[in-house]
Amino acid sequence: MAGTQAVRTLRDSAAARWTVLVLISGIFFATYWFYDFFSPIKELMIQQLGISNADYGMIISATTWANVFGMIIIGGIFLDRFGIRPAFLLFGGLATGGAALVALASTHLLTTDPKTQLYLMMAGRLLFGSGLEIVCVVVTRTVVKWFKDRELALAMAVNVSFGRLGSFMAVAFTVDIAAGQMSQAVVFAAALVAL
Numbered sequence: 150m151a152g153t154q155a156v157r158t159l160r161d162s163a164a165a166r167w168t169v170l171v172l173i174s175g176i177f178f179a180t181y182w183f184y185d186f187f188s189p190i191k192e193l194m195i196q197q198l199g200i201s202n203a204d205y206g207m208i209i210s211a212t213t214w215a216n217v218f219g220m221i222i223i224g225g226i227f228l229d230r231f232g233i234r235p236a237f238l239l240f241g242g243l244a245t246g247g248a249a250l251v252a253l254a255s256t257h258l259l260t261t262d263p264k265t266q267l268y269l270m271m272a273g274r275l276l277f278g279s280g281l282e283i284v285c286v287v288v289t290r291t292v293v294k295w296f297k298d299r300e301l302a303l304a305m306a307v308n309v310s311f312g313r314l315g316s317f318m319a320v321a322f323t324v325d326i327a328a329g330q331m332s333q334a335v336v337f338a339a340a341l342v343a344l
Contacts, residue, residue: 166295170304173288174311176241179341180281181315183248184212186338189323193331198255199263211271212278224283233291240283245343247276252339255332277342285312 159165187194191205198204228236250273253259254266288308296304319338327334 160295160297160299166299166304169295170292170307173291174308175344176284176288177308177312178315179344180244180284181312182319183277183338183342184281185316186319186323186334189320190327190331190334193327193329193334197331198266200267204267208267208270208274211274212281214275215279216282220279221282221286225286228283228287228290233287233294236283237287240280240287243280244277244284245280247273247278247280248339248342249273250276252332252336255335257332 187205187209194200194205194208195202200208224236224240227239251270252273254269254273257266259269260266289305292304292308293301323334323338326337
C-alpha cells in the first residue's frame with residue numbers, strides 16, 4: 150500500500166495567497182473610497198446640483214437604507230447558500246450599477262432636472278449600499294478561504310487597511326480630482342468601483 154500524498158492547491162503558494170489578497174483588497178479600497186468621497190465635495194454638490202444640506206444628507210444616508218432593513222442578512226444567507234462567486238457577481242453588480250447610476254446622474258446625461266438628479270443619485274447610492282456591505286462580507290469570506298490557518302490575522306489586517314486607505318485617499322484627493330467639477334470626482338469614484 151502506497152502512502153497518501155497531500156494534495157497541494159494554489160492556496161499553498163504564499164505568492165498566490167498574497168497576490169489574491171492584494172487584488173481582493175482593491176475591492177475594499179474602491180468601495181470605501183466611493184462610500185466616503187462625497188464629504189470633501191459637499192459644497193460643490195450643493196452649488197452645482199442646487200440641493201440643500203438635507204438633500205445632501207439624503208443622498209449619503211441612502212447607502213445604508215437597505216441594510217437597515219436586512220439586506221446584509223439576506224446577502225449572508227445567499228453567500229452561504231450559493232457561494233463566493235455568485236454572491237460577488239450579484240452584489241458586486243449591484244454596487245457597481247449603483248455607482249454607475251450616481252455617476253450618470255451627476256453628469257446630467259440622464260436628466261437636467263435637479264429633483265430628478267437628486268432622486269437618481271439617491272437610488273444609485275441605495276443600490277450601491279445594497280451591494281457594498283455584502284461585497285465586504287464576500288471579500289472577508291474569501292480572505293478566510295485563502296488564508297485558512299495561515300497568517301489569517303495579518304491578512305485580515307492588510308485587507309481592512311486597504312479599505313481605510315481608500316477612505317483616507319478619498320478625503321485627501323477628491324477635491325483635486327474634482328477640479329471644480331463635482332461630476333469629475335463622482336465619475337472617478339465610480340470607475341474605481343467598476344475596476
